[in-house]
Amino acid sequence: MPIAFDNSYARELAGLYVAAQPALAPAPRLLYFNDALAAELGLDDPALSGPQAAALFAGNALPEGAEPIAQAYAGHQFGGFSPQLGDGRALLIGEVIDRAGRRRDIAFKGSGRTPFSRGGDGRAAVGPMLREVLVGEAMHALGIATTRALAVAATGEPVRRERVLPGAVLTRVAASHLRVGTFQFFAARGDLGNLRRLFDYTVARHDPELAGTPDAAFGLLRRVAQRQAGLVAQWMNAGFIHGVMNTDNMALSGETIDYGPCAFIEAYDPAAVFSSIDHGGRYAYANQPKIARWNLARFAEALLPLVADGEDEAATQRAVAQAMAVIDAFPGWYEQALRSGQRAKLGLAADARADTQAGDAQLADDWLALLHAQAVDWTLAWRRLADAAGGDEQRLRTLFAEPQALAPWLARWRERCAADDAAGGPGAAERAARMRRANPFVIARNHRVEEALAAASDDDELGPFERLLAALQQPFDETPANARYGVPAPAAVTAGYQTFCGT
Ligand code: AMP
Numbered sequence: 001m002p003i004a005f006d007n008s009y010a011r012e013l014a015g016l017y018v019a020a021q022p023a024l025a026p027a028p029r030l031l032y033f034n035d036a037l038a039a040e041l042g043l044d045d046p047a048l049s050g051p052q053a054a055a056l057f058a059g060n061a062l063p064e065g066a067e068p069i070a071q072a073y074a075g076h077q078f079g080g081f082s083p084q085l086g087d088g089r090a091l092l093i094g095e096v097i098d099r100a101g102r103r104r105d106i107a108f109k110g111s112g113r114t115p116f117s118r119g120g121d122g123r124a125a126v127g128p129m130l131r132e133v134l135v136g137e138a139m140h141a142l143g144i145a146t147t148r149a150l151a152v153a154a155t156g157e158p159v160r161r162e163r164v165l166p167g168a169v170l171t172r173v174a175a176s177h178l179r180v181g182t183f184q185f186f187a188a189r190g191d192l193g194n195l196r197r198l199f200d201y202t203v204a205r206h207d208p209e210l211a212g213t214p215d216a217a218f219g220l221l222r223r224v225a226q227r228q229a230g231l232v233a234q235w236m237n238a239g240f241i242h243g244v245m246n247t248d249n250m251a252l253s254g255e256t257i258d259y260g261p262c263a264f265i266e267a268y269d270p271a272a273v274f275s276s277i278d279h280g281g282r283y284a285y286a287n288q289p290k291i292a293r294w295n296l297a298r299f300a301e302a303l304l305p306l307v308a309d310g311e312d313e314a315a316t317q318r319a320v321a322q323a324m325a326v327i328d329a330f331p332g333w334y335e336q337a338l339r340s341g342q343r344a345k346l347g348l349a350a351d352a353r354a355d356t357q358a359g360d361a362q363l364a365d366d367w368l369a370l371l372h373a374q375a376v377d378w379t380l381a382w383r384r385l386a387d388a389a390g391g392d393e394q395r396l397r398t399l400f401a402e403p404q405a406l407a408p409w410l411a412r413w414r415e416r417c418a419a420d421d422a423a424g425g426p427g428a429a430e431r432a433a434r435m436r437r438a439n440p441f442v443i444a445r446n447h448r449v450e451e452a453l454a455a456a457s458d459d460d461e462l463g464p465f466e467r468l469l470a471a472l473q474q475p476f477d478e479t480p481a482n483a484r485y486g487v488p489a490p491a492a493v494t495a496g497y498q499t500f501c502g503t
C-alpha cells in the first residue's frame with residue numbers, strides 16, 4: 001500500500017520508545033474511514049478504503065514503510081505522578097508529510113499490548129473509538145485544533161470491560177504525540193541526554209524558529225503555554241469539558257488529544273463534571289484554565305534541568321524565575337483569547353478598543369451569570385442570541401424560566417451593538433449572520449452520542465453514528481434535517497450522565 005512514510009521519531013529518537021507490533025485481529029471490518037482527512041494527507045488511494053483496508057486499519061497488514069513504536073511518557077494523573085505510563089494500547093506507526101507540507105503522526109489506538117501496558121489488555125472498544133471520531137470531527141468543524149480519526153476498524157475480538165464489548169482499533173492523526181508527560185519521563189529519571197534530544201526534536205518539529213536561540217527552553221515553554229491558552233479558551237467558548245487533563249494528555253502541539261470522558265455542557269453550570277472517576281471535580285468545566293496552568297508548571301519543571309544543573313544556586317534561581325514569568329503570563333494570554341472569542345460570540349467587533357474591553361468582559365460575565373442562574377442550555381442560548389441580533393427575541397426568551405431577568409441585560413447588549421454600528425459596525429442582519437458562524441447549533445450532545453454508540457456497539461447499526469457525524473460536520477447550519485441534534489437532553493439525563501475513560 002503506497003504510503004510515503006518519513007518516520008523522524010523512530011529514526012532520530014532511539015531510546016525514547018520501544019518497537020512493538022500490533023496484535024492480530026481475528027475478523028477485521030472497517031467501520032469508518034475519513035475521506036476528507038485521507039485527501040489532506042495525500043492518502044486518497046482507493047486501496048486504502050477498499051477491501052484490504054480493514055486488515056490494514058485493524059493492524060493485520062501494515063503498509064510498507066510503517067515502523068510501529070510505543071512511545072515512552074510519564075504523567076501526573078489527577079495530580080499524582082506516574083513515572084512510567086507510555087503507549088500501553090497505542091502505537092505510532094509512522095509519519096507522513098501532508099499536502100500542506102505539515103508533518104503528521106499516524107497512530108493506532110487499541111492495537112494490543114506493548115511493553116508499557118502494565119496490567120491493561122492494550123485493547124479498545126468500538127464505542128469509545130467511534131466516540132473519538134464524533135467528538136474529534138465535531139471539534140475540527142468548530143475550528144478547534146484537534147487530533148483526528150482517519151479510520152476505525154472492528155477487530156472481531158471481544159474486549160472485557162464491565163461487560164464484554166466488541167473490540168476496535170482507531171487510527172489517529174496528530175501534529176505529533178509529544179506531551180508534557182514525554183518530557184516528564186526523562187526529567188524524572190534524571191536522563192539529561194535523552195531530555196536534550198527530546199527537546200531538540202520538539203523544537204525542530206513544532207517551533208523551528210527557536211532552534212539555536214538563547215533561552216530556547218523558555219521560548220518553547222512560552223509557545224506551548226500560548227497554544228494552550230488559545231486552545232482552552234476555545235474549549236470554554238464551545239462549552240467543552242475535556243474530562244481528563246492529565247499531563248500525559250496535554251499535547252505540546254496545542255491540539256486537543258485523548259477523547260475519553262469528555263462532554264459538552266448542556267444547561268450551563270461552571271461546576272459541570274461528567275467523568276465517572278473525577279470525584280473531586282478536578283477537571284470540571286470552570287477548572288480547565290487553572291489545570292492548564294498547573295500542567296504548564298509541570299512542563300516548566302521538566303525543562304529546568306536543561307537550563308540549570310542544580311549546582312549553581314544563583315543560576316537555578318534565575319531559571320526558576322524566568323520559567324515562573326511565563327507561567328504567570330498564562331492567565332493573561334488565556335483571558336485575552338477567551339474575551340476575544342466571547343466578543344465574536346456576542347456579535348461585537350473583533351478589534352476591542354481599550355476603552356470598551358472591561359465593559360465587554362463584564363457584559364459577557366453577566367450573560368453567563370444569567371445562564372447559570374436559570375440553568376439555560378449553553379449552546380441554544382448563544383444561538384438564540386444570534387436570532388435576537390437579527391430581530392427575533394422571542395426564541396431566546398423562551399429558554400429562560402424567568403425571561404424578565406434577561407431584559408436589562410439585553411438592553412445593555414443592544415446599546416453596545418448600537419455603539420459598534422455607529423462606528424461602522426455590521427448592522428443587525430450581518431451581525432446575526434456572523435454570530436451564527438461563531439455559535440454552533442449542533443454540538444455532540446451526550447444523549448445523541450450515547451444513542452449512536454449504543455446502536456453501533458450493541459446492534460452493529462452504524463446509521464445513527466453516520467447521521468450524527470454528518471450533522472456535527474456542519475455545526476453552524478440549522479436545518480430541518482439536523483433539528484433533532486439541537487434539542488437538549490432531558491435535565492434528568494444530564495444530571496445522571498457519566499462518562500468513562502473507555503479503558
Ligand atoms: P488514557 O487514560 O487513555 O490517557 O491512558 C493513560 C495510560 O494508561 C496510558 O499510558 C495508556 O497507554 C494506558 N492505558 C489505558 N488503557 C489501557 C489498556 N486497555 N491497556 C493498556 N494500557 C492502557
Ligand code: MG
Pocket residue numbers: 248249258
Ligand atoms: Mg492518554
